[in-house]
Amino acid sequence: MFAFIAREPILDKSKSVFAYELIFRDGKGGAYPEHSPEKAQYIEAQFHPLGLDDISGEKSSFINFSSETLISRFPTTLDPASVVVELADNPFTETGLLEACQHIKQLGYRLAIDDPMMLSARHDILPLIDIVKVDVSRTRFETIEKHIPRYLDANVKLVAEQVNTPDHFATCSDLGFDLFQGYFFAQPEARIVRQLPASKMNIVDLMGEVSGDSFDINRISHVIERDAALSYLLLKFINNPAINKRYKITSLKHALNYMGEVEIKKFIALLSLTNLGDEKPLEIIHMSLVRAKFFDLLSQQRGLKANPPIGFLVGLFSLLEGLLDQSMSDIVKQLPLSDALNNALLGKNAEFVQYMTLVKAFESALWMNVIKVAKNLDIDQKQLHTLYNQAIVWGNGVRSVITAHYPQAQVRAN
Known part of the structure; x- marks a missing residue:
């Protein structure tokens, strides 16, 4: 061990x-x-x-x-x-x-x-x-x-x-x-300013819904239910034994009653990201999952506001540049995200700048950076290892659910 x-x-x-x-x-x-x-x-x-x-x-x-x-x-x-x-x-x-x-x-x-x-x-x-x-x-x-x-x-x-x-x-x-x-x-394959395709507009709507303080369950249900693939995958996520071992969830409203608004927001965001990046290697989604859980655990440790789950969302969306082959400044102009989330993704929030430095240190074994950020955040660095290990296990579990529904990456010829 x-x-x-x-x-x-x-x-x-x-x-x-x-x-x-x-x-x-x-x-x-x-x-x-x-x-x-x-x-x-x-x-x-x-x-x-x-x-x-x-x-x-x-x-x-x-x-x-x-x-x-x-x-x-x-x-x-x-x-x-x-x-x-x-x-x-x-x-x-x-x-x-x-x-x-x-x-x-x-x-x-x-x-x-x-x-x-x-x-x-x-x-x-x-x-x-x-x-x-x-x-x-x-x-x-x-x-x-x-x-x-x-x-x-x-x-x-x-x-x-x-x-x-x-x-x-x-x-x-x-x-x-x-x-x-x-x-x-x-990394982005080519930084091209372009609009997100019309086929992704349902996904964009969902990303906007989960980043705000309000939560319109009827509107979200309508968006998901008109897309059979989204409906199926959401229920697969929520019924993953690593997440839910007790009840068989049959609908979004059922899930809301069982899991609560914050957890449902996380899973809808996860579902959105998976569908937004379906032409990219699965590992970039996997990295996003680990970052999301790690930032979520850090946010809880630091006592940040839990709804909307901004730590989870910042981590989950932190690799959008590589998923969409655009700069983050161009991406946030096209997504209806909250100002707080946009600022964090653009590196304008000092708290989440520290989180980004920390997760990159864990990804590349830059242990001196872990020590430095641990001191800045006033968290025992060994506790940070514990949180990151929990994020790895969670990310592996969710990845196992989406693998069967995720297409092979397209290797582009140059």
């Missing part, structure tokens, strides 16, 4: 999540942490630790291990089917590491190596390696082109790291990389 952790998605060419790389705050250099039984028991009792299934869902987990752990204390309780063992140290100089890797391969684990200069192509370790990760921000494309054929011949998958824009993704895909690590999928 792990309490202090970040995860970074690794996507395939179709922009579907292949795996998550896990980065441990309490492990040296982000590697797998080794705790005494007493410390492990303390963490489990005091915080909200997660298992690998909680963190990565049904996806594989890339985990860095120090050479000392691999050679002497490798945790064989980890599932070889879902864990990729990543070498944290240079295998070309560490005595005994090659033999340890041979043993780990015999146990059924896949091996990955960070190799920005692609030196493993000419090393004895190559036959053991399943995946090579290349930081494309540190490697010349000429070097990559030169070495890629050798890896392809060896049936080794290649991961491009630090892929942070759609252009980087397209270039790396053309070079022959199989997998891509970075937040390119959450």
Whole structure:
């Protein structure tokens, strides 16, 4: 069980999540942490630790291990089917590491190596390696082109790291990389000022309704009921066992009586976002879900107004630029959101600026930023980890509901 952790998605060419790389705050250099039984028991009792299934869902987990752990204390309780063992140290100089890797391969684990200069192509370790990760921000494309054929011949998958824009993704895909690590999928593909399509106007209406103080249940019911897909998906959300284990909800009005206005607003906003971004990779929706829950929990911790649930809405809509390929200033002009929500999305609310800094720190394992914001918000940083872990579990649960109803991302040719 792990309490202090970040995860970074690794996507395939179709922009579907292949795996998550896990980065441990309490492990040296982000590697797998080794705790005494007493410390492990303390963490489990005091915080909200997660298992690998909680963190990565049904996806594989890339985990860095120090050479000392691999050679002497490798945790064989980890599932070889879902864990990729990543070498944290240079295998070309560490005595005994090659033999340890041979043993780990015999146990059924896949091996990955960070190799920005692609030196493993000419090393004895190559036959053991399943995946090579290349930081494309540190490697010349000429070097990559030169070495890629050798890896392809060896049936080794290649991961491009630090892929942070759609252009980087397209270039790396053309070079022959199989997998891509970075937040390119959450960035706008082209900033074009355009109106939202007429087919999305029902969604726009719903987004406006949930951001205000008033709540017209009859109007919202009318908007949802005239769209069969919206009606179906809303009931799927609300009847998710992770949310509602007791009653079978059959209508929006029934849900309102059972869950209350604030929770219904959250689910209608979630439904709206899912339908607004249905041409984008599912992972950008997933990130939005985690942000929404994290901001919601933070807002409650800080005693912010609960209705409308502005923390939830700011987190949920924080990646609209990547979903709609427009600037946030152009987006808010087209959406009937409240002034308070617009200001927060435009970075004009100091409270939510702190939240944005914090969630980006968790997404990228920028632990010093977590410490800084925790001090500014007067919240114990370990408590922030607990809230973020809860948000990950909630986001995974909701993602599992929408996956079957969400189309594959469209990979656009350049």
